[in-house]
Amino acid sequence: MSLLKDLGSHGQAVWLDFVDRKFLADGGLQKLVDADGLTGVTSNPSIFEKAMGHGDAYDADLAAFDKANPGASAMARYEHLAIGDIRTAADTLRPVYDRLDAKDGYVSLEVSPYLANDTDGTIAEAAKLWGEVDRPNLMIKIPGTPAGVPAIAATIAAGINVNVTLLFSISAYQAVALAYVEGLEARVARGEAIDRIASVASFFVSRIDAKIDDKIDAGVGGDDAKALKGKVAIANAKLAYDWYRDFAKSARWQALAAKGAQPQRLLWASTGTKNPDYPDTLYLDTLIGAETVNTVPPKTMDAFRDHGTVADTLGADIAGARHVISEAERLGLDLDGVTDTLVEEGVGSFSKAFDDLLGAIAAKQPATA
Template identity: 45%
Template sequence: MAPENSTLQQSERTARLTAEGVAIWLDDLSRDRITSGNLAGLVETRGVVGVTTNPTIFAGALAQGSSYDEQLRGLEAPVAGADPDDAVWAVTTHDVREACDILRPVYDATGGVDGRVSIEVDPRLARDAEGTATLAERLWTLVDRPNLYIKIPATVEGLDAITRTVAAGISVNVTLIFSLERYSAVIDAYLTGLEQAVAAGLDVSRVGSVASFFVSRVDAAVDAALDEMGTDEAAGLRGKVAIANARLAYGVHLDTLAGDRWKALAEAGATPQRPLWASTGVKDPQYPDTLYVTELVAPGVVNTMPEATLEAVADHGTITGDTITPALDEARATLETLDSLGISLGEVTERLEEEGLEKFVTSWTELLATVTDGLSRTRA
């Protein structure tokens, strides 16, 4: 775990990344990070200005040690014979609320742009727009912090839930985006929600959003297909497709900001939905461990990193300025070459969405089991 206090100096490399317009978020949260002062230390020494969570992160946190035992003891009576989901939300919203409080000064200092903490809706509702929107409102009320983001998967059904949630004045982190087509639909869902909120007379100045565009999982899937081809041309695309895909997503973001639809919302006080690079931990040891950070630098983006990636950037990341905008033509050429090889990126990203949802549902099941076991253990 990274330094727990502020005795270490701010990393020059992460400071440079921040100066280039990249918001550094931590892709992890646990009770230990909060109580030990680790999260506060990362804010000071690594420039962390946000936190993302998901069911897998919470399942891992609750499975380790005894940090949650005291709270679980207090939950025994209320949850006895009740829905175990209630116990899960009690535990996870507690951590998110505490993290929101730690990051509140960042939220205030940035006018609500950063200092955000995300909590994900039940992934079993990913195909249920109404259920997702209802749970989003419940979580917003439970955490009761203005610097919260509700994470909603970018399924087709999730698009309607995003619009409903934003229209209600609730900030959203749209997760599990893999394709440019779905990303464009996510942007439309956000803008539609803002337009409905403005029409209803709501103050949209503090309604924020990020769109979590997944990176390393794309390379892992595409590289496997390229390896099966076994040609020099295929080998030349290894480790390039995910970055090209993300860079073109940034191009879509820039086009949105230049459009009349967004300009009208900006005049009403709305804030842009920033691209967030997710799944930035390198999965192939042949690649530099900072690859999905240093190659995706541009103003107005977020990069949420697992701790190992964050520490790698702080130690030896080479930040050379904007690595996206000058490379947009190259990114288009990369995807055209992939298509010419007969690999459908659309089919790959569709499969990745399904696999991502399955993994989160599995983690949710594990989370429920861990909490149930914890209740039994603390009751004994």
């Protein structure tokens, strides 16, 4: 059995953090579903920028769209191309979705990163993309910013699946977990079904260690802090999962579960290691637990398939995780400040990738008109 497929026996789903038209057309996604038990796909502006902005895989489709829609904006052309890929991926995963009765088999598409601080704009775009893709196994990605939280609740209440992205802190995760609950409760109050609505909370990992390690290397915390290198992000994730397990026992959640509500699974994102000194499977080996997802870039997926370690690690040594976080605070590593900065940088990075993507698509226009 594939080591990736073996994660399923521990209750963890594996999603691919990549989408590309040639990869889809060549059957690459189907191969991962068959061989590794893959159950989902995520995309983001950076991934689409690499896919669409380089090479010619999209040129024929773009030329046909431009001919039928003269004068279309770069945004309209991007959405046409992205929706095509997302539909193809969703159709590939539809048998997984059907077999698992809507509990998995999802493909994620992000609202514009320009809307990260616009609640109403996010709600409107989520509804628009949901209608245009027209696949039940779509998740709309909404950032877990302060403006995103009420948008998440409203989008869930509208019956649209949501992948909450750009989560770094436990407090931000708790806010979106409660937004998911609020959305479900609004549906229950209207007498609407909640059993086929799904959500994941994408908690980013490696970027936290990259920031904390830079501080330690710069001398913050002195020699004592060196023992924390490569440990803070994992400890942070473990404590988020520990909160999730406690909340799942609460009367508020149990009332929804009795009506068929699906748990909002924690999804580990940014799981490729950025420090070459760390094992390349670090953020898979250490974050395995029931009712979670790990979304994995292709290179890290290959590494785990070759030499990953499968064990129930996520719920282990919570006391040790608490100690790591308390030491980080004692030594002045400012995890809260780091996570706040990472949200801002994440929104900025995705906006820059979107700028580049729209620019690349606009540049293709003269050659395909």
